Amino acid sequence: DQQVKQNSPSLSVQEGRISILNCDYTNSMFDYFLWYKKYPAEGPTFLISISSIKDKNEDGRFTVFLNKSAKHLSLHIVPSQPGDSAVYFCAAANFGNEKLTFGTGTRLTIIP
Amino acid sequence: DARVTQTPRHKVTEMGQEVTMRCQPILGHNTVFWYRQTMMQGLELLAYFRNRAPLDDSGMPKDRFSAEMPDATLATLKIQPSEPRDSAVYFCASALTGGNSPLHFGNGTRLTVT
Numbered sequence: 001d002q003q004v005k006q007n008s009p010s011l012s013v014q015e016g017r018i019s020i021l022n023c024d025y026t027n028s029m030f031d032y033f034l035w036y037k038k039y040p041a042e043g044p045t046f047l048i049s050i051s052s053i054k055d056k057n058e059d060g061r062f063t064v065f066l067n068k069s070a071k072h073l074s075l076h077i078v079p080s081q082p083g084d085s086a087v088y089f090c091a092a093a094n095f096g097n098e099k100l101t102f103g104t105g106t107r108l109t110i111i112p
Numbered sequence: 113d114a115r116v117t118q119t120p121r122h123k124v125t126e127m128g129q130e131v132t133m134r135c136q137p138i139l140g141h142n143t144v145f146w147y148r149q150t151m152m153q154g155l156e157l158l159a160y161f162r163n164r165a166p167l168d169d170s171g172m173p174k175d176r177f178s179a180e181m182p183d184a185t186l187a188t189l190k191i192q193p194s195e196p197r198d199s200a201v202y203f204c205a206s207a208l209t210g211g212n213s214p215l216h217f218g219n220g221t222r223l224t225v226t
Contacts, residue, residue, distance in 0.1 A: 006154075034214070036217075041219065041220075042219050042220075043205070043220055045217070046215070046216075049214070089155060091155075098145075098160075098207050098209065098215065099157065099167075100145075100157070102154050102155035102156075102157075103154050104152070104153065105154050105155075
């Protein structure tokens with residue numbers, strides 16, 4: 001039972017354009033969401049997070065949007081750069097609980 | 113730059129053998145997680161500890177997997193006996209309890225069971 005779903009296994013985007021990665025969740029108890037980035041042969045690294053009291057959080061080129069009614073969040077990267085090529089994992093938790101439930105990941109490839 | 117250290121990086125073993133994976137969390141972090149990455153399931157939580165006490169191991173097949181923290185600087189994950197379906201990358205992560213401090217992951221142990 002996958003409580004956090006990333007339905008696109010892969011995505012290719014031209015350098016300089018916007019990358020949009022999507023994530024859906026089924027557990028309405030989740031109230032804190034994170035994105036992690038993973039390069040080959042390395043562990044995931046934290047990228048950006050959002051709590052359910054917000055619908056948007058921005059950090060430089062990265063913005064996460066949360067639509068609670070749709071149980072959907074997205075990560076926007078603009079402009080996309082070759083170094084953004086990686087696997088991106090969406091994760092969800094109950095605020096105050098470190099236990100994260102991850103999605104299956106989306107492999108993003110930025111085309112120069 | 114503090115980081116989580118996992119050993120070994122790679123392990124190839126035959127079915128039925130015991131496998132032990134080790135993790136050194138970031139100094140001062142009191143919560144330690146074991147995750148497994150597979151293509152189908154993404155990152156699955158196997159077990160986690162807070163202050164060395166197991167909090168949740170519901171993700172672990174208990175007949176063959178065991179996780180321990182002998183001390184604050186070492187976490188171990190054992191599989192006995194190993195099976196080909198255990199082939200995956202196993203990640204350890206640590207965090208500091210309080211709010212939602214991000215998890216810091218090690219670089220993983222890639223396990224292949226033949």
